[in-house]
Amino acid sequence: MRAVTVARLLGREIEAVLSGEHTPLMLWGPPGVGKSALVAQVARDAGLPMIDLRLSQLEASDLRGMPYQKDGRVEWAIPAMLPDAVRHGPRGVLFLDEINAALPQVAAAAYQLILDRRLGDYRLPEGWVIIAAGNRLGDRGVTYAMPAPLANRFTHVELAPVIDDWLAWAEKSAVDERLRRFLQQRPDLLFVFPEQANTHAFPSPRSWAFADRALRKFADDADLLEPALIACVGEVAALLFIAWMERPQFDIDTLLAQAEPMLPDDADGRWAVLDAALVRARQLDAADKEAASRLLRLAARFEPELGERLVRVLRERLGEGLYALDAFDDWAVACSRDHGVSA
Known part of the structure; x- marks a missing residue:
């Protein structure tokens, strides 16, 4: 699903949540596509605070709280990081990031919070929504298969990288x-998941944002710019970008809009x-005859073999x-003419 659609859904x-119809939502996607940034942006646009809990970094006691003795019985201290209407406000977003990378006992502790909006004596304020995110099992991250009881507590949406949204x-x-x-x-270079498991840098919406920072920091030093870009998006994408910057520049949309x-x-x-x-041709919608015609007009301007x-x-x-x-x-006709063949 496109980012603009996911943002509207969120x-x-x-x-x-104000009408009692909120359902916890699980946002899936490969690393670097902007899951966390999208949730944070939606919260900002709504003018609400967001509490980001990285469940992969927590122990079960971090959610459940620590036990202590009071009046001869054991009670649980509510963790300060959980939403509190007085300290954090009556409305907000509780973001459970990396939920399927959490230890099984942490995920188990989250069951009650997600489904019942409570955890022991703790109650999630009524105006707070629950959104979770995680990488897919095939993304070679540190993940656990989401247990069916936990999965059934969410609606599920997969975020896909789309160039128009990123632009x-x-x-x-x-x-x-x-x-x-x-x-x-x-x-096609916006997101390229590496085929080899030991590849560290690869193109993604997040790593291209890193590349933008590299351009700002190292634009005046070619000796540093190339390795810095490679460190962000990998060697192939970085060298293609550098070669593109050294070529005469053009706007493909302007060329396609020209009659000749x-x-x-x-x-x-x-x-x-x-x-x-x-x-453009490989991504063409087969029903878009006008776009195909524009590409054909462009093809007629090339040498026949191109x-x-x-x-x-x-x-x-x-x-x-x-x-x-x-x-x-x-x-x-143009191709035949260039080949010296009578039309």
Whole structure:
């Protein structure tokens, strides 16, 4: 699910607590896609405090409290980190992060809090919502399979990285324009989960935000900038970004909007345009004939061997429907002319 949709859903859950209709929500997603940041932003937008409990770092007693003797019986001291209407306010967000990385006994202690909004003598204030988050089992994090009784206490949503959502956040957050333009042309690099388990740095929405910081810190020192970017997003993505910055710059959306796209004169620039066009073609909605026609018009401006690469990808996406487009006929005529074949 896209971040904008998840944000709206979370906002409704915050409102629903006032009518007694709130259901605890579990937010799933791979590392680095912005689960924690999204929940924090929704809480800020609602003007509410958020208490972030990293359950993977807690012991069961941290939630249950410590026992002490009073009047000949054992009572439990309520942990100060749990929401309190007097200290924290009558409304807020209790965020149980890394819940499926918690020790089983910690997860067990959370059962009652999540379902019954209480834990022993402690009562969660009525205006507080419960949201949890965690990585999926296949993400190679330190996770436990969520027990069925705990899973059944949540509704479940999976957060997916989408380039438009990240670009909207990046513009609002004043991320370096070069970085925004690069990922706009290479959305396939927004998130690339590493195939090898021992890979430490890889592209993700979070690590690209780190790359933005690196650009600000090391822009005046090329010797430091390259290793700093590699440390953020990994070698492949970092070197592609550096090579892109050294190429003549263009805007793929502007080129696609032109009736007769004007390609760069140099070979490096033309290859850069082709790379960006191929990414667009691979992500093309087969029903979007206008977008396909724009890509065909662009293909007609390339040398035949380059344009044919783009058309082959369009054929994979549109199938036989490609041949019904007027722009395909125009490309075929241009390609035949460039090959010296009579139309």
